[in-house]
Amino acid sequence: MSLLRRVNFNLSRLSKRTNCHGIKTDINIYSYRDKRKVPLVLANPIYSSWYTCGPTVYDSAHIGHGSTYVRLDIIQRILRNYFNINLVTCMNITNIDDKIIKRSNELGKDWNLLAEEYEIEFWDDLNKLNIMQPDIKLRVTDKIPEIIKFIEEIEKKGYTTISTNGSVNFKTSAYSKYGKLHNVVLEDVSTAEFALWKAAKENEPWWDSKWGRGRPGWHIECSTLASLVFGSHLDFHAGGIDLKFPHHENEEAQSCVFHNCNDWVQNWIHTGHLHLKGQSEKMSKSLKNTISIRDFLKDYTAEKFRMACLLSHYRSSIEFGPELMFAADSILKRVKSFKEDVKAFISGAKIDGYVNEEELRKHFQESRNNIDEALRDDFHTAACIGQLSDLMRLISKTINNVDKKNEQRSSNGNEKALLYAVVNYIDHMLQIFGIGDEIQFSESYDEGRMENLVNSIIKVRNDIRLRAKETKSKELFQVCDEIRQSMRENLIEIKDHGNLSSWSKVK
Known part of the structure; x- marks a missing residue:
């Protein structure tokens, strides 16, 4: 298949639907079930479903959160703008939780007002980081009746127990596939259970249910909300690697029981942790080693942070520090300098250099091929940035090389158009990644x-x-x-x- 057809990939060019697994693409993605890269499979050619676990809104978001959402935003942009996949995205807001109740008690503030304040701040932070907002937003407290019905259905199928305090728990020992994401040994969870419905404690918010006053457990929230939008199948379910177990493991178990299916999520996407240079622990509020997104943006731009996220594979950890931000800044400056050099060369202001059209065409084609392969190889953005950097470095070297000025120049006269094509391509790829966009603050x-x-x-x-x-x-x-x-x-x-x-x- 030609490069042009590959770059203009869309779902009409996917292979035929298989009986069991939907539509296979020629993109590879890491599978946590298979512990290896496998062909990306989509359910249908009309649209693809994506659910992201949203924040628990009890405090300001930090750059560890920011790195997760930026990396997921980059993948979504690649799927939409490079592979032309019609992606429908949904995110939840956990606005009732132990952490929210604890924080509201500490501050002497109504839990609902606290959650509203930090939810507003969260969306504002995402806008400042140039992260596309989800197509659909769902708050937990808006869907309590639906969550209760979801739990009731699991109960009917015999997968629940009732604790002495009236809480409803999921019985993991009854689900034979528990551990498909995290390699949990079933003997270790024979008595393990997790909460679906938490009985209300004194002076805590509550809702009525057949089991008495209480509120949802954490894991059941995402299963219910995602199912309300996408039903019994999800193409993508995303979050940080810390959510793989127990949150996503528990989501998958209870959702498969509810929908009576073998696999609820086809493709799990987990981003690596961000940690401070010299520390091995992830950035966490409990460890008090966080930098809020708002404080971070006082010193750096959102574009530099996005480039820093592009410089490693999304499943890898990020070591945050001055060196990383310097590297990100250097690449952005290189792009600017490269475009200025090309503009000067094309206008005739830079007359010393020389462009070998045949060699440039060859390198340009190789770079496009390599970038295409990198994106199809589990969205390897670091390799893409490396290819773009190498291409810019090679061209800058030739157009700034005064030793070539007296050589005989054989050319068809197309080198200027070809240089413009390179600049356009680099701009296009960076825009796909979210670099160079005009940031729209749609919700202040x-x-x-x-x-x-x-x-x-x-x-x-x-x-x-x-x-x-x-x-x-x-x-x-x-x-x-x-x-x-x-x-x-x-x-x-x-x-x-x-x-x-x-x-x-x-x-």
């Missing part, structure tokens, strides 16, 4: 607060509306109409759908 901190305020108003109105329907109260219906009219006057349109309501901005 204040805008995020305003969205939460509108959501709160809609929720209160919806509660009033449900009460009005139950009691057939004209007065309460009138209140709902007045709220709708007031919101419309402030350019917010409310639409009612059965027992739920939605809103949108009036343009």
Whole structure:
């Protein structure tokens, strides 16, 4: 297959669907089940599903989190913009959890307000890092009834136990494939269980259920939310390597039971840890070795951080320090210097150098081939950056080589067009990785607060509306109409759908 056809890869050129495994591509991806690279398999040619485990919003995000989301953003951009795969992405927000409750008690602040504040800050941090926001965002507390139904279905199939305090647990010993991601020896988990529903403790937030007052366990949240969007199959499920066990192992077990399938997720993607230079532990709030994204961006740009993430394979760890950031900065400066040199050479301002068109064409083609192979080899961005750097270095050397100025130059006159083609290609590849984009701050901190305020108003109105329907109260219906009219006057349109309501901005 020609290079042009390979670069313009799309799902219509995939091999035929197999009976069991969907559509195979000519991309290889690391499989945690097989412990080796395998062909990337997608469920259908129309779109591909991607779910990312989002944050537990109890504190500011740090650059360890940032490196995970930047690396996943890079892979998503490659799939979308290089391989032309129609990727639909979803991320959850864990806005109720032990850590949130503990932090709210420490600060003497309502847990819900605390979670809202840090969620707004999280989305703002992602914007500042030029990370594409997910197509679909889901908050745990918005889907409690669905989570309860998910647990009830697992219970019906005989995979749960009830603890003495009323919590509902998943019985791992009943699931024969437990350990498929992490090589857990079944004898070690014969008595191990994890919480699906946590019985409420005194002075903690709770929701009613058939098992009594309580709240969801951590693992069941992602299984339910991802299933609500994508059903019984996920093409991609992503997060940091620390989530592989127990979080993703538990997700896979309970989801396979719920959906009655052998494998819920086809391709797990885990990013390596970021740790400070000289330390072996990952960056963690509990270890107090973190640098917040906001503090980091006071000293470095988002583009330099993204380049730093590109300089290693996404599954590898990142040793963060001045040396790494210097290397990232040097490459970005090299790109700028290279483009200035080429511009000067083409305009005639740089007359000493020489371009051998045949050699340039050969090296350009080799670089394109090598980059294409690297991207198909489990998204090896470090190899791509190396190829781009080598190509720029070779061209800069020739157009700045004064020893060539008096040599006979045999050329078809196309070397300038070819140089432009190289510059365009380098720009294009860097843009695919998210370098050189104009960062769009689509949701500022204040805008995020305003969205939460509108959501709160809609929720209160919806509660009033449900009460009005139950009691057939004209007065309460009138209140709902007045709220709708007031919101419309402030350019917010409310639409009612059965027992739920939605809103949108009036343009």
